[in-house]
Amino acid sequence: MSIDIETARRVAKLARIKVEDDALPALASEFSAILGFIEQLNEVDVEGVEPMTSVTPQRLKRREDVVTDGNQQAAILKNAPDAREGFFAVPKVVE
């Protein structure tokens, strides 16, 4: 399957990665090569096979639904690029 420039642009947008217009043709051709490689999977008969969700057939552990952690505001904000008054700060969001 060949990926066109518009599809490459759309995927970059979905992935929230800025790709300059002049880089799109090369990106589209790389995608095409990788997807071409992946397309071998179409040769496999997967009729009736369930998609794997877990390699080990085990039921995930459960725990009591109680608070086990918390009160770590300072630690959580410590690595933030911009934190103010106990919050993460981001550019103005206007919808």
Added chain:
Amino acid sequence: MSDLTKLTIAQARDAMRKGDTTSAEITAACLTAIAGADALGAFVHHTPEIATAQAAAADERIKAGEAPDMCGIPLGIKDLFCTKGVPSQAASRILEGFKPEYESTVTTQLFDAGAVMLGKLNMDEFAMGSSNETSVYGNAVNPWRRGNDDAALTPGGSSGGSASAVAADLCLAATGTDTGGSIRQPAAFVGITGLKPTYGRVSRWGIVAFASSLDQAGPMTKDVRDCAIMLGAMCGHDPKDSTSADLPVPDFEAALTGDIRGKTIGIPKEYRMDGMPAEIEKLWQDGTAMLKDAGAKIVDISLPHTKYALPAYYVIAPAEASSNLARYDGVRFGHRAKLAQGDGITEMYEKTRAEGFGPEVQRRVMVGTYVLSAGFYDAYYNRARRVRALIKQDFDTVFADGVDAILTPATPSAAFGLGEMTDADPIQMYLNDVFTVTVNLAGLPGIAVPTGLDPQGLPLGLQLIGRPWEEADLLNVAYSLEQSAGFVAKPTKWW
């Protein structure tokens, strides 16, 4: 004692217990070796103060008696592990400056057992790569060279710094992680031993996630015994990782008897690839003969879906990565791009991720985004998960037929030159994982053991694949192979 950095974990443990040396001495020797090895690019963050303090504490414990096996052993830690207060940036620009406020479960367990951290080790960015060339820190370099040729070779990837550091005797052992071969391929490229445990054996908590259904951490060591010792300290149930298995941890070292009489070893015909180099073919045949001579029964087996493992992996791993790496948005940690007047939150995300992720990571995140996008989810992602089920079924079948372990080459070639693959398309690089990736897809334990040298004097390794949760048995087969192969070659120091 001389050459303290060359000690194995077992030798150092025994020497420290006898009082022949101390952790302080071994640690100091390693720190000196590291200081003189910048040319290898293995250690990217140095923690001598932590190491010295941990070594002193370890010596107290050893003196008091009953110290655990890993007590006082100086290690390198892959940069993918979160280490409290110490840079942990997965070799990515996007985590520049990130110092975790917490410690990964694996490093917590190792440090609780008395192990010493010398520093953080180079790797491919977010563990995506097979040559350590995608790292923001620059290349890690293989201590081995082709004969008298001084061309720099890759130590493999993604755990390239771990491989280089252990092979060059900068540390006694290192942690690695393996999503498609990232412990086993670099171990084979530098002539050391590396084990990827059964999925769920080792907690993933606090390890920067790449592809959560495939990622496992494991030991990279100088020999099989060390692998057994270090694995024991790394694994065990962790309530903080819901996929961590609540199973008892056996004494792996005690399983090393070297007696493999009556064991059945499978040789999968699908791993005999077209164009396989003669030295790899010979290595494999020699390894088969060694196991046979040791009393194992050799059987030909078929794993019919092998061919589809790499394409399935290159759907599943990027899909999971695109989801895992969505957290790098410039809000909570790491890099945030400088914004222009009027830029909103979307521009912040897009610029931050464009600046913070290198080309290979961007490529995989976008491929993952594509295969998960509306209209393609079934055709790509669900189909790949179905094929994955068939790949696992192939292994289930041969194990049910009585096979105890499977012997394959670890890599399709010896270490290649840094920069040699620059102009190749990404798929050429992906082919490095052709023998290892099936093991991650099936969640099995696999170990790479060095067994020979190629005509240019570079190390080559074989891979043994075991039954789920039977690392002890797998390590014992590996131990037998190691003893028969008698691989003792070391790189000549040039750095």
